[in-house]
Amino acid sequence: MLAEVMHSLSRDVLEGFAQAGVAIGLCLVVALLCRRFAVHVERETVVSLARGLAQMTLVGLILALLLQRHLLVGGFILLAMTGAAALTAARRAQGIPDALRLSFYSIAAGSGIVVAGMLTTGTLAANVATLVPVGSMIVANTMNACAQALERFRAEVTAHVGQVEAGLALGADPAVAVAPCMERAVYASLLPRLDMLKSLGLVWIPGVMAGMVVSGASPLYAGIYQFVIVAMILAASGITGLVATLLIRARVFSPAAQLLLRPSEPRPVVAGYAGPGKEA
Amino acid sequence: MPTNATTQGILTASAALGGQGIALEAKHLSRAIAGKVLVDDISVQVQPGEILAVVGPSGAGKSSFLRLLNRLDEPTGGTVFFQGQDYRTIAPQTLRRRVGMVMQMASLFPGTVADNIAFGPRQNQKTIAPEQILALLGRVGLPGYKDRDVSHLSGGEAQRVSLARTLANDPVVLLLDEPTSALDDASERGIEGLLLSIIRERQMTCVMITHDMPQATRIAHRTMIIEAGKMVAIGLTEEVLRAG
Numbered sequence: 001m002l003a004e005v006m007h008s009l010s011r012d013v014l015e016g017f018a019q020a021g022v023a024i025g026l027c028l029v030v031a032l033l034c035r036r037f038a039v040h041v042e043r044e045t046v047v048s049l050a051r052g053l054a055q056m057t058l059v060g061l062i063l064a065l066l067l068q069r070h071l072l073v074g075g076f077i078l079l080a081m082t083g084a085a086a087l088t089a090a091r092r093a094q095g096i097p098d099a100l101r102l103s104f105y106s107i108a109a110g111s112g113i114v115v116a117g118m119l120t121t122g123t124l125a126a127n128v129a130t131l132v133p134v135g136s137m138i139v140a141n142t143m144n145a146c147a148q149a150l151e152r153f154r155a156e157v158t159a160h161v162g163q164v165e166a167g168l169a170l171g172a173d174p175a176v177a178v179a180p181c182m183e184r185a186v187y188a189s190l191l192p193r194l195d196m197l198k199s200l201g202l203v204w205i206p207g208v209m210a211g212m213v214v215s216g217a218s219p220l221y222a223g224i225y226q227f228v229i230v231a232m233i234l235a236a237s238g239i240t241g242l243v244a245t246l247l248i249r250a251r252v253f254s255p256a257a258q259l260l261l262r263p264s265e266p267r268p269v270v271a272g273y274a275g276p277g278k279e280a
Numbered sequence: 281m282p283t284n285a286t287t288q289g290i291l292t293a294s295a296a297l298g299g300q301g302i303a304l305e306a307k308h309l310s311r312a313i314a315g316k317v318l319v320d321d322i323s324v325q326v327q328p329g330e331i332l333a334v335v336g337p338s339g340a341g342k343s344s345f346l347r348l349l350n351r352l353d354e355p356t357g358g359t360v361f362f363q364g365q366d367y368r369t370i371a372p373q374t375l376r377r378r379v380g381m382v383m384q385m386a387s388l389f390p391g392t393v394a395d396n397i398a399f400g401p402r403q404n405q406k407t408i409a410p411e412q413i414l415a416l417l418g419r420v421g422l423p424g425y426k427d428r429d430v431s432h433l434s435g436g437e438a439q440r441v442s443l444a445r446t447l448a449n450d451p452v453v454l455l456l457d458e459p460t461s462a463l464d465d466a467s468e469r470g471i472e473g474l475l476l477s478i479i480r481e482r483q484m485t486c487v488m489i490t491h492d493m494p495q496a497t498r499i500a501h502r503t504m505i506i507e508a509g510k511m512v513a514i515g516l517t518e519e520v521l522r523a524g
Contacts, residue, residue: 162387170400171377
């Protein structure tokens with residue numbers, strides 16, 4: 001184990017730190033430039049750079065230690081990441097009942113199903129070194145999808161209490177009464193991922209492809225594999241968005257089909273609501 | 281004479297209506313949220329075909345009381361009997377189809393007028409025939425509005441569609457939460473007359489919130505006054521208002 005760590009601290013690592021030093025220097029120059037225009041981000045920049053470098057060095061060390069370990073170890077790491085992601089998503093989902101548990105289930109469902117599918121089909125190599133980085137990308141994206149779905153659902157329901165309760169008062173099931181809110185919430189959670197897919201290669205070349213090309217893989221294969229990863233991120237986000245809205249829907253109604261989620265203050269009726277059971 | 285004793289109010293009204301039984305009965309109905317009492321131990325019986333007006337100052341708990349009657353909110357004390365059956369034993373969706381509600385704001389679903397009217401029956405796996413929609417629209421004074429987009433309706437027209445949408449479920453009891461308060465005088469009188477004629481024609485039981493005492497006099501058999509969540513008076517409308 002120690003030998004692996006020592007191996008990691010080889011010459012290329014030292015070279016990496018030197019490159020990081022250059023990058024840090026450039027960022028500090030930009031921070032100082034901002035200061036000249038009364039934009040004070042020096043402290044935050046220094047803290048962020050220090051944290052970023054420390055965290056990534058630590059992750060690199062952990063990966064170096066776990067490279068040859070059993071795949072289950074990678075699974076546990078992803079589970080821990082899912083927990084951390086759920087905490088972050090729940091913090092962003094203000095006013096949502098039971099947000100932490102709900103976020104955990106949603107992120108675990110989206111990430112878990114997709115990662116398991118990728119491993120089963122061989123799309124993802126069954127080793128820790130591949131599983132953890134790719135899995136963490138998927139977890140991070142499902143975390144954002146979860147937070148976006150929850151927040152959008154809450155906003156949609158509280159902005160359209162009148163229509164939701166009109167539906168209930170006409171004898172509709174809660175699922176029908178909030179169907180447009182669900183549609184919009186899931187769509188909102190998917191939109192950034194759809195944009196990401198559309199702009200792939202045109203606006204940005206993501207890290208996986210760049211890393212593969214740098215490591216000597218065929219650029220064509222690297223491009224196609226990157227598409228696979230982003231498509232899987234979209235799939236995982238879709239599952240997470242759906243699960244999150246289904247779970248929250250069950251929590252915003254009482255067993256007697258009464259709407260429990262309400263705005264803290266009366267809000268005006270917002271135009272453009274699709275209405276229960278209708279397309280947006 | 282108006283009284284805060286429910287029984288006397290019922291007996292008086294019962295005599296006026298011929299005593300046909302009870303359509304809706306609130307029994308010690310209460311609701312409190314976070315220590316704030318919204319509805320405080322209200323007991324009242326409403327007979328078939330009766331129109332009961334609920335009046336009181338703003339924030340007195342009138343709307344809270346009405347929302348308890350079709351279980352849009354859950355009572356924290358007491359219950360409601362619908363046609364003699366405790367409404368907690370009835371599926372909320374079934375109850376709400378039988379106890380229809382027209383809210384202060386129309387809250388129509390985007391789409392056409394016909395889409396809105398068809399919504400209620402569709403929840404009960406029923407299809408409302410185009411002729412029935414036309415008949416309902418004719419009844420609420422909106423002939424030719426079937427395919428209109430609801431975003432182009434005036435406040436009065438929207439409220440008429442809201443009424444037609446509720447009537448499409450063929451409810452036994454109609455709950456009206458100040459349905460004319462957001463309308464101008466002309467629309468208010470139009471809707472009021474329409475409500476009265478439909479309620480009489482369908483022999484519906486009706487509980488109507490109003491802040492307008494003359495409106496209560498024009499429409500309601502009995503009037504109940506709520507203050508700070510409590511029923512402080514109930515009786516024949518003219519007597520209650522004369523005493524108040």
